Amino acid sequence: MDENAAITAPEPVCLLAPEQIAGPYFRNPRLIRRNISEGASGIPLLLKLSLIDVKNGEPVTDALVDIWHCNARGAYSGWSKIDPDKEVDVGDIGSVPRTDDDTYLRGGQFTDRKGVVRFTTIYPGFYAGRSVHIHVAVRIVSGSNYLDARHVAWVGQLYLPEVTSRPVLGAKDYSGRSIAPLRNDQDELFTRMHGEDSILNVHTIGRDSWEDGFFGQLTIGIDKHAMSAQIKPEDFDIYTV
Structure with missing residues (x-):
């Protein structure tokens, strides 16, 4: 072996996460x-997301x-008066008119030096035509005016595993709906957009009961x-408040 041969580290391996539509319920x-x-109201969910640049x-x-x-009942803030038991057009942003200025279950965080963000929220419910999911958008910022950052690099949806969704959707805050929830494999967007690569790893927070909440x-x-x-x-100009 040539002692002067250059020794290079292996290239980092990271897969590009599949993008999915933002749906009609995006706000800024x-x-x-x-x-x-x-x-x-709902079962607590602690969420940790780690962002990696696929280039390096x-x-x-x-x-x-x-x-x-x-x-828990399938309603989005800003669209709280829309019946979640009836399907709506989930195409373009703004395709469904807003009904209110509520802001529950929305928010943003800046990634730290490890590329990590953490959120405290509740386990999502479901609405007609969709399985249980969380929307995500990643904006790359530059300069000092962070809140006006409009370079959106990635938009996706995170799905919850069936093994945790089944008991949660039977809990008091989630049950009593006129429709049944869809499994992930019944969700057209999940199957069409390779949603199996976007299923959260979920564990219970407490040892004794899942009712104490989950970590995803x-x-x-x-x-x-x-x-x-x-x-x-x-x-971004449509729903800025």
Whole structure:
């Protein structure tokens, strides 16, 4: 072996997470907060997301990560008066008119030096035509005016595993609906957009009962130089409050 031969480290391996549509319930309320529950009823969920740059395997730091999801009864803040037991058009952003200015179960955090964000929320419920999921958007910021950052690099949806969703959706705050929840494999978006790669790793917080809540985590590989087509810059002007 040539002693002068260069020894190189293996290339980092990180898969690009599949993008999914933002749906009609995106808002830009500029809420920088870790606890997004606003007292919403439901089983506690602690969420940890780690962002990795697929180009070099390095953590994506100082990125603004927004999440939003429905409450235990299937309603989204801003659209609280829409019947979650009836299907609506889930195509373009803004395709469903807003009904109110509520902001529960929405918020954003900046990734730390390890590319990590953490949220305190509740386990999502479900609404007609969808399985249980959480929306995520990643904005890459530059300069000092972080809240006006409009370079959206990645938009996705995180899915909850069936083994945890089944008991949760039978709990008091979630039950008594006129429709049945969809499994992930029954959700058209999940199957069409490779949602199996976006299922959260979920564990119970307490040893004795899942009713104490859950901890969910996932590593998301993104191209921070990409420009997502799922949320466009003009979309931020629609619902800014």
